[in-house]
Amino acid sequence: MKVILQQEVKKLGKQGDIIEVSEGYARNYLLPQKLAVPATNTNINTIKQQKAAQVQKTQRLLDEARLLAAQLGQLEVSVPVKTGEGGKLFGSVTSKDIADALLAQHQVEMDKRKIEIKENIKSLGTYAITLRIHPEVTTQIQVHIVSL
Structure with a gap:
């Protein structure tokens, strides 16, 4: 049957x-x-x-x-952090910090679990961060870590 x-x-x-x-x-x-x-x-x-x-x-x-993804690929985000001597951070920058900065600066709400950080961010500088928007679509944004 x-x-x-x-x-x-x-x-x-x-x-x-x-x-x-x-x-x-x-x-x-x-x-x-x-x-x-x-x-x-x-x-x-x-x-x-x-x-x-x-x-x-x-x-x-x-x-x-x-x-x-095409729209987000154009964005740059600045994350202000507290630093010690030599530009070392107190702690590290997490995906939640980047998601909060995206929301504050560009009004883009992004789930922190969809933000992929390849290496730990423990110093000032510019980093390329990958955003997973869809299982088949990813994009990269530039994140600037700056001192307060």
Whole structure:
């Protein structure tokens, strides 16, 4: 019997997959648990429409992320910090500090977990920081660490 999975089922498939299972398994487990629906023409067309809408949504989100990455790539951020002798910082600059500076200077709200700092920032200078905007889209901004 052909069924369309409504959610992921281990060792069978993912949501939206059309699979062939035994009638007993479908009738006694998959259908009562609402893990699957029978693969009728209307159900197949509904799943195709949902997949097409999902593809359009992911493409739209990707395009928006690329546009945002192009805009953010032009930004430069200054982070003022307290320093000791020789330009050494008290502590280090974290991704939260950079996110706060982005919000204060450019009104761009960025999650601190999406800011990647390759090396610890423990001295004054300019650093290239990577921002993950989308799983497929990243951009770099310049961060200037300046003394108060």
